Amino acid sequence: xxxxxxxxxxxxxxxxxxxxxxxxxxxxxxxxxxxxxxxxxxxxxxxxxxxxxxxxxxxxxxxxxxxxxxxxxxxxxxxxxxxxxxxxxxxxxxxxxxxxxxxxxxxxxxxxxxxxxx
Numbered sequence: 001x002x003x004x005x006x007x008x009x010x011x012x013x014x015x016x017x018x019x020x021x022x023x024x025x026x027x028x029x030x031x032x033x034x035x036x037x038x039x040x041x042x043x044x045x046x047x048x049x050x051x052x053x054x055x056x057x058x059x060x061x062x063x064x065x066x067x068x069x070x071x072x073x074x075x076x077x078x079x080x081x082x083x084x085x086x087x088x089x090x091x092x093x094x095x096x097x098x099x100x101x102x103x104x105x106x107x108x109x110x111x112x113x114x115x116x117x118x
Contacts, residue, residue, distance in 0.1 A: 009043040011090040012105065015081045017072070020057055024066045025072035027059045035087035039066075047098075049080040056080075077104040101113070 014035065022030065028039040031046050039046065039061060046059045054077045058069040079102055082087070094104035 007062075008045045010041070011045045011047065011092070011095050012037060012087045013047045013081070013090055013098070014049070014087055015083065015105075017051055017082070018048035018057075020048065020052075020055065022048075022057075024059065024068050027057065027068070028066065031059070031087070036050055037087055045089075049078060053077040053080055076101055081105045 012035070013033075014030070018027075018030065027046065027048060030048075030081070031037050031039040037046075038044075039059065040060055042063045043091040044061065048057045048059070049055070055070065056078060058067075058071075060067040060069070078098060080098075081103055087104065090104055098104040
């Protein structure tokens, strides 16, 4: 579900740590008060990550109610930007980088030492 962006026009990532015990009301309040954004903007996806980087929550207003999504990776982790407590708009390309495990704000591919290939 998170990989499919049907109807989503904007994506914001909450940089830093978010308490993932928060539900819909707590996350919507954080969007409004902490990040000064409108949680009731239709088609806007807000992404949050806690201290454990193998899980994220997403909040989406669909016009008649909120959709709360939770994703926990079975193996691997999200490379979540942690530098500042702010909300950053992502492009669809950056969003897909996040979902494959790269930091969407500073993607980098690790160099492989050729001596370790064999």
